[in-house]
Amino acid sequence: MTTTGALCLVTGLIFAGISVSFLTDAERAPGTVVALDWQEDYGGGSRKARSDDPPAAHPVVEFTPAGGTPRKFRDSAGSNPPSYEVGEQVEVLYRPDSPGDARINGFASLWLLPLIFGGIGLVFTAVGTTIALVTRRRS
Template sequence: MIATGALSLAVGLIFTGVSVSFLTDAKRVRGTVVALDWREDHDGGSRKARADDSPAAYPVVEFTPVDGTPRKFRDSAGSNPPAYEVGEQVEVLYRPDSPEDARIKGFLSLWLLPLIFGGIGLVFTGIGTGIALATRRRP
């Protein structure tokens, strides 16, 4: 468990570094949500749909970077109910040398993966350490 937790923590730190690097280099512009891309997030159809499974809405955003070429992207964070409405103005972050690498400036878009992996890593490492200490003290 400790190894799994440490690996998960490492992945969480890598995702944190990617987000921090992105924020350091990113330019900010206004964008508009032009559509909601509704997707069912099933793992390749390997499980049967349940009544509580529902699609998530991923915002599709159009923005114009400094090069003047309008661009669209689908944000990586979806939700149900939708976090954004069509026509809503949002702040977009993008890399100037790679405008197709864009994200909505929002907590989920930037920090969801680091929090998931870091949280799982902390839980597994804590439980593994607790088990190791408890079994070590036994006579």
Template sequence: MKVQARGQGARRWIMVGTIAFGALFLVVGLILAGVSVSFLVDAERARGTVVALEWRNDDHNGASRKTRGNNRPAAYPVVEFTSAEGTPRKFRDSTGSHPPSYEVGEEVEVLYRADSPEDARIKGFASLWLLPLIFGGIGLLIGGIGTVVALATRGRSQAARSPQVMSPSAAPQG
């Protein structure tokens, strides 16, 4: 019996940990979505032009190219725009892709904060919503799986612990 109790305790901690991990990811996704919404509300808009593509291998962890599954470089668009006060600005977007999402010479809509024009982004789905969706989606998936497993296990363990009620016809006659 004690082995079974220990096993149930470990399973319970795993389920709680899974739900907590999922909740943490969901909260991070919601915070990132809030940052994007806040940026959109306060952002100035300007027309910009992609002036270059900066090709980068984002190998920050030091892994060799042979061990990585995707060793192709990503193209990060470099955009020039003129802010509302008339100052020309240039920035590299934070989202790169392979194949490139933009071409040199392509016109794009730029969003930037008037008080800090160096904080600029291309108005596009990936640069605004990709990270919130990834974190929120992973959080919902993992937290949902943990919750479903916890509820299913709880229902099964309650059914196993509840005493069996005998019907009057099945009761022994004495």
């Protein structure tokens, strides 16, 4: 359990580092939600969606990077109910050298994965460490 926790914690830290690196290099641009892409299977593709799994709405955003042509991207963070509405104005973060790498400047888009993996990692590591300490004291 402690090993699983440590792996999840490291994964959470890696995702947090990716988000921090992205934020360090990112440019900002106004964007507009032009569609909602409803996905039945949002489990990473490794599992089949069950009939009772609700679909998740991923916003499709259009923005124009500095000195560039308009671009569209589908945000990786989906939710039900939708977090955004078609026509809603959002702030887009993108890498200047790769405008295709864009995200909505929002909590879910930037911090949800680090929080999930880091939280699970902390819980598993704490429980595993507690069990190990209690077992050691008894023997």
